[in-house]
Structure formats: C-alpha cells, structure tokens
Amino acid sequence: MPIKTPDILPGEKGYISKKEKTTKKKLKEKIEKTKQRKKETTIGKIKTGSKGYRIGKSKITPNKEKKYPIWRYSKKIGEIIVKNKGAKEEINLKFNRFGGIGNHKHLIQDADFQFQWTIREQELLMTQGKCFLCRKKISKTAKPNLYHYKIFKKRIELLEEASEVPQEVLSGKLTIEKGWEKFNNILEEGNRYYMSLKDTALICQSCAKQKGLNN
Ligand SMILES: [Zn+2]
Numbered sequence: 001m002p003i004k005t006p007d008i009l010p011g012e013k014g015y016i017s018k019k020e021k022t023t024k025k026k027l028k029e030k031i032e033k034t035k036q037r038k039k040e041t042t043i044g045k046i047k048t049g050s051k052g053y054r055i056g057k058s059k060i061t062p063n064k065e066k067k068y069p070i071w072r073y074s075k076k077i078g079e080i081i082v083k084n085k086g087a088k089e090e091i092n093l094k095f096n097r098f099g100g101i102g103n104h105k106h107l108i109q110d111a112d113f114q115f116q117w118t119i120r121e122q123e124l125l126m127t128q129g130k131c132f133l134c135r136k137k138i139s140k141t142a143k144p145n146l147y148h149y150k151i152f153k154k155r156i157e158l159l160e161e162a163s164e165v166p167q168e169v170l171s172g173k174l175t176i177e178k179g180w181e182k183f184n185n186i187l188e189e190g191n192r193y194y195m196s197l198k199d200t201a202l203i204c205q206s207c208a209k210q211k212g213l214n215n
Helices: 018-040 111-127 151-163 165-170 176-196 205-210
Strands: 053-055 066-072 075-085 088-095 145-148 200-203
Touching (some): 053 176, 111 145, 111 200
C-alpha cells in the first residue's frame, strides 16, 4: 500500500501542525459564536454603552413576544420587548424604577433633612394660622403636619419625563448606559425637590389623616 505523504513536511515553510490547526479552528468558532451572540443581542438601534450594561438572553412570552432582560452588572434594570406585528417588529424598552419619588419614610432618615423639616414646621407654626387645605385653625400645641402640596403633580411630571427616555435609547440617540443615568437623574430630581421643602405648608390633623400623611 502506498504511503500517503503530506505535501509539506514538518519543519518546512508553510507547515501547519495538528495542534495549530485545532487552535485555529477553535478561534474561528469563538469568533463565529461572538458574532452570533452579537447578532442575537442587536435589537434595532439599541446600543448598550459601557461593559457593565448587557442585554441578556431572550425569553418567549405566552403572547409570543420576545423579552430581553437588561442588566447592569448583576442587577436587572429593565427589559426589551419585541413584538411581531405581521412582518414588522415593534420594539419597546422599559426601565425598572427602584424606590419611590419623594418617599418620606426613606428620605427622613437623613439627619440634616430631619432637622430642616423641624425648623420649617416651627417656622410655619408661627406664621401660618390656618390649615392650607381646609382653612380651619391649626392647633399650636398638637403635632404639626407639614405637607408638600405640589408633590403629587411633581411626581406625575417627572414620571412623564422619565418615560420619554426609553424612546431616546430605542432611536440610538442614547446608549442604555446614558439612558439609565438620565432616567435615574430625573427621578432623583423628585427627591431633591422634596428635600428642598419648597411648596410646603401646614395642614390640620383631619386633613393630614385624609392625605395619609402619618402612615
Ligand atoms: Zn385641614
């Protein structure tokens, strides 16, 4: 039987060993896998930004939508939902909201804010005679109830503003990273507003109860 000799022998120019071949093959596979992964996680014009932000593996929902989690390191900060509408794809993105806007229980833990709060109450006890809401006389001896009378409106405004950020991410104008920062900064604005004690007044006991102020 004739012995089959390779065209190029070891040591000759152009010779590729079996080991090198395997390495090359593995590298090629890796590149292909990365490409495939990139293809899978490329959704519309969405860009992730820095490395800490990732789009995770998709899941198919019972309504046949594709849902992709958005990760910031190990925290899930939102999701992308892809709906098939006929031949067209409809892409939606939403960010998760952690914590409320102007959450009293949370913010009052700040010692300096607590102090400012008390000062404001004492100040108003001297200057404001009647309940801001019902105009009944305010007792100077009962526990004062400081009320942010515009916080409800402010919350709605900020939530509306924040809800427009995903659109900027979808259009590619902002990366997920920048969008997430902007989204949180808008919500944080509500806390800054609350802590500024702007638009606050005293209200009477029964109005405070009605507004759920002491919960
Ligand atoms: Zn009142």
